[in-house]
Amino acid sequence: MAEIGKTLLESGWLAARSTEVELTGSQLTTTHPPTGPTSPWMEAVVPGTVLATLVKNKVVADPFYGLENEMIIDIADSGREYYTFWFFTKFQCKLSGAQHLDLNFRAINYSAEVYLNGHKMVLPKGMFRRHSLEVTDILNPDGENLLAVLVHPPDHPGRIPPEGGQGGDHEIGKDVATQYVEGWDWIAPVR
Structure with a gap:
């Protein structure tokens, strides 16, 4: 062997x-x-x-x-x-x-x-x-x-709107990817 x-x-x-x-x-x-x-x-x-x-x-x-x-x-x-x-x-x-x-x-x-x-x-x-x-x-x-x-x-990375939001514009959902990588939180970032 x-x-x-x-x-x-x-x-x-x-x-x-x-x-x-x-x-x-x-x-x-x-x-x-x-x-x-x-x-x-x-x-x-x-x-x-x-x-x-x-x-x-x-x-x-x-x-x-x-x-x-x-x-x-x-x-x-x-x-x-x-x-x-x-x-x-x-x-x-x-x-x-x-x-x-x-x-x-x-x-x-x-x-x-x-x-x-x-x-x-x-x-x-x-x-x-x-x-x-x-x-x-x-x-x-x-x-x-x-x-x-x-x-x-990813083919459809999408865009995160300025106000934030879970999954951004959801374009990434067209791919075999999780949406939390786009705008992973549901609020806009605090700076």
């Missing part, structure tokens, strides 16, 4: 806003991988969020201090593409015998395209979902593997 093991891919990730990367996922994971945290690529927080990555790299101020949260551009104003990000990493894996490999994703929000060594896989949409991809047949025989994940926010 093949040995069962687990490797967490929690370090060595890079991230970049998709509109600043002119390469496809296939190119990123074959002929043109990023070489380091040089613009537009930055060190990524994984596991984490796009916001956590932006805060770590001082692209936006920490929203937990003062009124810095007001400086974060709302997706209703910026559009979805502004918060669509590439995440990239390399990992070593050389299988032997009857071993196989699954890539497990825990709670990508909201949807993603996964590229491994030039092969594309699309994950179903929805928040808090877990995904497992069997990738044994697309591992590089030399052991070095290139992984890129294009993460998209």
Whole structure:
């Protein structure tokens, strides 16, 4: 029986806003991988969020201090593409015998395209979902593997009216997402 093991891919990730990367996922994971945290690529927080990555790299101020949260551009104003990000990493894996490999994703929000060594896989949409991809047949025989994940926010992020309100304008209800992420409280914030 093949040995069962687990490797967490929690370090060595890079991230970049998709509109600043002119390469496809296939190119990123074959002929043109990023070489380091040089613009537009930055060190990524994984596991984490796009916001956590932006805060770590001082692209936006920490929203937990003062009124810095007001400086974060709302997706209703910026559009979805502004918060669509590439995440990239390399990992070593050389299988032997009857071993196989699954890539497990825990709670990508909201949807993603996964590229491994030039092969594309699309994950179903929805928040808090877990995904497992069997990738044994697309591992590089030399052991070095290139992984890129294009993460998209919800299709209908909606807008929160100035007076607040549970679920904002309820557009997010068109997606497989909870409405409390939009105007999660039923009153306008106190400043």
